[in-house]
Amino acid sequence: MAITELRGLDRIIVPIKLEPGTKFVFQCGPGVPCFKLCCSALYLPLTPYDILRLRDHFGLTTDEFLILYTEPFILPRSGLPVARLKMRDDAEKTCPFLGEEGCTVYPVRPLACRYYPLGLGIFRNRDEGRNEDFYYLVKEGFCQGLDSGPEITVEEYRQSQGIPETEEPIKEWAEIVMKKESLGPIEVPQKSLELFFLVSTNPERFRRFVFESKFLEIFEVDEETLSRIREDDLALLQFGFRWLKTVLFGEDLVKRRREVPREKKIKPF
């Protein structure tokens, strides 16, 4: 049976909130009969850090990587635009990084691949004024690794997949997505969507936007930050997320210059 026929027929999200210490049963690897079945016909959104790591893995510019391997995608609940992996144009719509032996980019595989078969959600605890992560299980009929291996806790699984270090650099980005989700289906100006897409997908273009447009006439950025974001893509991402929170939600994280005339300001959502 074609992989596309196997996928998606009986996808079940188990509606149980899992804690870091919750145990589940799972095994995966080249020995399982369903090996590689989960690597096709996917809607696989890439985080900004996924793009950075995959781009560097291939030694490409960001533009080259985006053109070769991605396509634009609107995140369903937030309506925000991101890049997702473009599946191959074959009958099974396989991932472009799937090889005979499995994943060919395993050390830098995307965050979503690391999580599977777990899912991650974030909710706002209004009483305590903070965000809380929660996890859930995604059961798909073709995945024979569930319920047939050793017991493992959610946190042990996360550690074994290198999730914490892949997730940490995009924590503020995830907060932006979650905040937009919580606002519901409000209309967002096209310009705001473009800025979000720029920071989320293309650090090289965002850097040019900061240093070669009127950006620094509008925003006040100290010399130390400027020298870091000029060289360091991760520092640039962190700066970009704080700047997005400023322009999209009106948070005061990147200072505006007082003398800036109104028409130069970028409107929030």
Ligand code: SF4
């Ligand atoms: S990146 Fe690797 S693990 Fe993720 S879908 Fe593609 S082949 Fe599978």
Ligand code: SF4
């Ligand atoms: S056990 Fe599940 S996650 Fe592992 S290869 Fe099979 S389908 Fe994919």
